[in-house]
Amino acid sequence: MIIIMQSHATEAEVQAVVTKIESAGLTTNISRGTERTIIGAIGNERELPHESLLASPGVDDVMRIVKPYKIVAREWHEENTLITVKDITIGGDEIQIIAGPCSVETQAQMDLAAQNVAEAGCRLMRGGAFKPRTSPYAFQGKGVEGLEIFRQAADKQNLPIVTELMDVRQLDSFLEHGVDIIQIGTRNMQNFDLLKEVGKIHIPIILKRGLCSTISEWLMSAEYIAAGGNHNIILCERGVRSFETAYRNMLDVTAIPVLKKETHLPVIVDPSHAGGKAALVPALSKAAIAAGADGLLVEVHPNPCEAWCDADQALSPLDIKTLMAELKLIAQAVGRKI
């Protein structure tokens, strides 16, 4: 950690900072420049009281040198983490396209959706039983009944299932229904109590990025899960909030190479929630794979116009087949396969 003193800081103020650092077990290096005095703290800076140093008299700024996350950092674990779910590996050479409807509606809809997903060549299925909706008056999901419908539909096609957990009280149902991958949604990225709970189990977690979370905050949320013991974490970029109103959210494609450098965890992209329009999904999907994503989370519905939620962003069964063919070519172009 580097402590930058104000230009008029007194010698006593400098010494008070040094004492604070040394009492935390670190040593110091003082550099007296022409305009400022700068104090370097040598040792494990995670032990230092950052805010208290910032509040000390005479201190202008405090800069961290090391990253605040450790378990999820590539600096401490160089090889890519591979996550395997029933013979399917996420984070390896093979790119995984996880497809399915926004929400579980009926058994017939889910059976048909599962068939569409399998026929398109996707190896995992997504679907929502508990739905986070902006309005209390909107359809809130089928709940536990939805989990059952989903499980049955997916089993017929031998597809592992991905579904969103919104509340710690639902976790037992998720375990009972053998949910293969648990999704923590955008609005819960910093629901720390929920993160702690999924840190205690060993089911893989898809951790979606918050709507305006920095990459650093997102990795800290992953660190919450990892610190609990669950290292099976998949990061999912899904667009961030911006000033642009021509589409829903801004897909942060730059986050993909930045995450690949910062962490060993797999990175996937949700082009459906990012763009918010089915017509944008192909371009965003291709961009994500070209930029190095390990997979996609795509909304597909047997009959998009009749979907109970997000109707305008779901691909049709034909759309997903066409897209899969296009993505195979992009995957090859970057030396991978689908």
Next chain:
Amino acid sequence: MIIIMQSHATEAEVQAVVTKIESAGLTTNISRGTERTIIGAIGNERELPHESLLASPGVDDVMRIVKPYKIVAREWHEENTLITVKDITIGGDEIQIIAGPCSVETQAQMDLAAQNVAEAGCRLMRGGAFKPRTSPYAFQGKGVEGLEIFRQAADKQNLPIVTELMDVRQLDSFLEHGVDIIQIGTRNMQNFDLLKEVGKIHIPIILKRGLCSTISEWLMSAEYIAAGGNHNIILCERGVRSFETAYRNMLDVTAIPVLKKETHLPVIVDPSHAGGKAALVPALSKAAIAAGADGLLVEVHPNPCEAWCDADQALSPLDIKTLMAELKLIAQAVGRKI
């Protein structure tokens, strides 16, 4: 609701939209312009399937005419909502300054803090027992023990208490300790299951704005609580995320007059978390009161430099006294009192 057809939409596509609207029980008004055909839906547009209309062939855009919230809208409830906690009214002529430390540390610290708060003339006290922290390695709060310490300290000064609820499983403890106002924090503004739970009780709720939530989304979260039956809701603006790096968050002062027009609920401001620096608190506090806020939520610590969290943003006991004197003048200037 207004449905704008694409410029090349066919008559059949127009009719399909009309059929969809009419089957939801509304009537239509068709306006054939020089460039586009526009369909107006007449009736309760909250009954219409917005997303499904948007996904219909030939549709270019769908615009809502009425606000998605109802109980919290001033349009349906013209008088200001007044919330009374032990003789203290929030939302009336009197402006309430809620002060206290970021987190409960020890009984001695809280006793002293309560004394500081009361001496400065503040009538309610804040303090955190459960703390949402970005890092899993940071101090997470004293938990239930903290509630007990807080209750005792505040009771000695006869101050009602405000503290943050992060998880539904903590609610029973909050009720046992007689928490007077429950705060739902920024990161939980769209934790819908938590909102539903606090909608079932009648304790007043301070609902903080999400870090990049629109005013409309924020009011929809308030509507979640209200729809459950709890209309005692106080909105708290606490700064939003922006591109600016010179300070922590950007206080959205414009939200104050906009909320005053849109809703009848009281609006308060947290200048401490917004600016992130004690030195910015006086200017932001004065701006908030001048713009029409009904109160403030301010961090005060008996000894800021030694605070266990957010040390650099807490006011000292002397600071809060000085600020209260300044705020009284601003309150008078806008025809109110403190």
Next chain:
Amino acid sequence: MIIIMQSHATEAEVQAVVTKIESAGLTTNISRGTERTIIGAIGNERELPHESLLASPGVDDVMRIVKPYKIVAREWHEENTLITVKDITIGGDEIQIIAGPCSVETQAQMDLAAQNVAEAGCRLMRGGAFKPRTSPYAFQGKGVEGLEIFRQAADKQNLPIVTELMDVRQLDSFLEHGVDIIQIGTRNMQNFDLLKEVGKIHIPIILKRGLCSTISEWLMSAEYIAAGGNHNIILCERGVRSFETAYRNMLDVTAIPVLKKETHLPVIVDPSHAGGKAALVPALSKAAIAAGADGLLVEVHPNPCEAWCDADQALSPLDIKTLMAELKLIAQAVGRKI
């Protein structure tokens, strides 16, 4: 245009709006809903005084139905615009990679850079003679002398040149030195007097997006140029400002498919200024081409470490060769060539 009246608007207020619309030569369609009265204006809404309607008593909101731009809109010109510069076409099947250093430094540097660019297989060269720098104390470019150096270096390799125009007073020098494509930079996207000047000539213009300009504003700036008579406009996405601090700007990859739908103009991407780091350029370049971009604007320097500006974002001669090979594969995967 649709005018939404306030819920308590009087009949006289409705009539006043109708009169305003009719006096502008349009007709009206009045729809009296359960909660609001809505007035549709039928005819050329570009003739209507939008702001004056919004200011009329009883009006709640005014919504535009048609896009404010016309010449650049695909709605009015369905085929892609192809721009040809000395046998090289931008906007067609062939993707163009425009490469070169941030700034012109010396004849030797530019000669070597031109050789690097040509050897890598790029067909156009970029370089800055006039430099917009945030600091008045930073190197401001070689000016007219730089144009001369650039012209000579590029001519030896038969490369058309792209360079930035910052001030109308420099335009004559640009014409004298036969600049093949004039770049209007991010900071000048809404320098309307400059846009009007380049609207009077016929040299192709690369119009970079402003740092927080919406797609609609950007197209309106293109419309400024087009309205003057110059339809040879290339749009360049270069990253927008966001809250993220892990890299410089956020590349808006979604803008590519949105622009392809909205306009017939070619769209290119500048991955160097977006990411701000050479290490991010390959991933962003591949994403851009996969999403449908017609070309790239890439910083390449014979010796990046010694570059006089933006040293950390320039590719080396070897980097650009490697990237070109990778991009050829992506181009093929999307049915195009480089």
Next chain:
Amino acid sequence: MIIIMQSHATEAEVQAVVTKIESAGLTTNISRGTERTIIGAIGNERELPHESLLASPGVDDVMRIVKPYKIVAREWHEENTLITVKDITIGGDEIQIIAGPCSVETQAQMDLAAQNVAEAGCRLMRGGAFKPRTSPYAFQGKGVEGLEIFRQAADKQNLPIVTELMDVRQLDSFLEHGVDIIQIGTRNMQNFDLLKEVGKIHIPIILKRGLCSTISEWLMSAEYIAAGGNHNIILCERGVRSFETAYRNMLDVTAIPVLKKETHLPVIVDPSHAGGKAALVPALSKAAIAAGADGLLVEVHPNPCEAWCDADQALSPLDIKTLMAELKLIAQAVGRKI
């Protein structure tokens, strides 16, 4: 400047950085921590090649210690700058409200506007002769004729005039008409050639903040003007772009105390362009003065509904009188006068 080496940086890479720093005339301080080696550069860091250091092998990050601006920094000039225009002082105890219409329309309109402004007690007048409009088809201002009309109208009331300069070629006309304060608008905040030109004269400049400019970039633009010799600079906060759609721009009230600490220049606020609605102007004006602003730039029109531009954001003659009375009370509450 502090150079943070990568964790695996070699000794040779460390030495290369040291050599680069020393060859620029500075000395170094090397601190070898447990995880990283850090190099401090001692001396005038403005002489160091920031980007080139960042591009050096083995370097992870480079942090500046001193601010990039100097003439405008309070660190080097502690007293407030006072700017006097015909007996009126900006930046002193007296707060200045600069009022007037968005654009010059006719002599009658401006005569009436000047009378309204003077009668309300405002001491300076604003008005636009050259208008930056997003659309090429919108009214572009009356140009030089507008300057003449404005000058005549203001002279009758003895009001100094403030008007916007968009292009260097208009500067002579501005001098001829004796414009008292020249405004550089939001879209030209980084039009560096224009900044250099107004740096050569001695007329006070109002420099508006760019739509998404950081405070640091804004001060760098002020430094451009100051570096040319013109130190009469007034900073004008006018709202920044955000994700919020409930109003036009987000007034950054926090910028006021931050600027007051960082610079000695006067700071004013434009509440009209920020909120974009006349109804929001009073609350934003009061907030600005309460937060420490030295003045306001407010749109007032004799007949807002008929204004040729920004009709919905102008105050009426009665509105401005009422507002002035309210602002006097706020000014007193913060120990100033209007």
